[in-house]
Amino acid sequence: MQNNKVVLIVIDALRFDTACTHMGFLHHLVERQVAARYKVCSEVPSLSRPLYETILTGTPPIVHGVTSNMTVRLSKGQSIFHIAKEHGLTTAASAYYWVSELYNRAPFNHMEDRLQLDTHLPIDNGMFYFEDHYPDSHVFADAAWLMAQKQPDFLYIHPMNVDDDGHKFTADSAQYRNRVLAMDALLSLFIPKCMALGYEVIVTADHGMTRDGDHGGTTHEDRHVPLFVISDAVKAGIKEGIISQLQVAPLCCHLLNIKPAEDMVPLLLEGVFTAKEV
Template identity: 70%
Template sequence: MATNRVVLIVIDALRFDTACSHMGYLQHLVEHEKAARYKVRSEVPSLSRPLYETILTGTPPVVHGVNSNRTVRLSTQQSLFHLAKDSGRTTAAAAYHWVSELYNSAPFNEIQDRIQLDTELPIENGFFYFEDHYPDSHLFAEASWLMEKKQPDFLYIHPMNVDDDGHKFTADSKEYRNRVLAVDALLSTFIPLCKESGYDIIITADHGMTADGNHGGNTAEDRHVPLFIVSEKITAGISDELVSQLMIAPLVCQLLGIEPSKAMMPLKMEECLRA
């Protein structure tokens, strides 16, 4: 079922090498030509809030100005949520509260802003958590509810437990690797639901995680993250191309069938798009 509906899943702090070695379900899709896999090089600083903004607006920190996790304000850019709404599409998110602060309301009010159902906002239907250990399983359950009840054209999902365990135990730990296995298991039940509902699915990460239990720098461990695409519109298989993180937003626009913002770079992955 081919449509112009997209689910974008950003798994916080998922390293490329750990994704390749431990996400067995996603690799199964790749091997059976049901998904494509790329390596993405994130922008720097390889920190969460700047890279949420980069992924969702297609602009680097030097343009969008969110240079650290301490920058608490609404985005000054046209995000995928804004572009989708301007094109008459519906939006939803199950995500960390920093995403709400970027696109709906800042600062985040834990009492009032946990659930946001307001068609006047860029993220029309939102469930936002504010504790890093909030279970990924609960988040995907909320995303499933949004997908079934609200049927958004663009659904953004952002689980945090991989990042949380990476900071607690480092990327070179059984806890980090086991958490990646756990997310892969959740995806093995969630992705078929998305496909049944006619969604194209993109899975990526904001940044990686180092053996020191941190991120923010310029190493491959900090910056190299996966990009899995499950779509009949995309040529399946493994690509050796190193993709800029700035390509994710225009790729989403391409799959949604909407115009990218003027600030976005032209999509340079067109050879992966099926005729």
């Protein structure tokens, strides 16, 4: 089995229930047996920077040590970026600047680090934004440029507007729900492009958003997020039960056909085929 190409899309603060009611395109893919849908319970604290590290290293905050949004340093773990590079694969990211601070350079220099192209760092090619209201449409346009010009094997995409509107207006608002609708519309343009180029696609979130317009706690609103997988290596359809967020990193490694890091948990997702079965 050859290495596959994978796009991992982490939609900041996308609640599971809102994804189920407001993401028509993704659920079209589920209904047509193109995508699988899982319910994920995030690690705690349900904060952004700790959970970026959890998603990309497959380890909980007590292990990776990024326990707060104020923990500004490079990752000390083996992220998917690191492992992909060790296997000779290329990496890219269109993401919030905290991702650069975790894997390329910390602290982020706003005047120098926005574009990081042809580096020999864990993220070979990065386009990083630093305003929470930076348009999601631009994040995906940046990602499309990276796909066309750099052809990465692993591409990480991280839009922020759902989180931004959640903080401004709360999760129980028309603005938050309409932003999720807008995200689904962007995905309806971007995901077919990925599929046409032979990418496996994963869509998930770091954490949810509460009716108070925040996150960080232990409620379902804080922690329950979706996981959509578009891959011939994963059986399509809606999966019952709740899975751990620690499954995302080994799933990425499985789809990339690379050996996961020793600190990652075994991949135990329902419906995942072995390399031989694929």
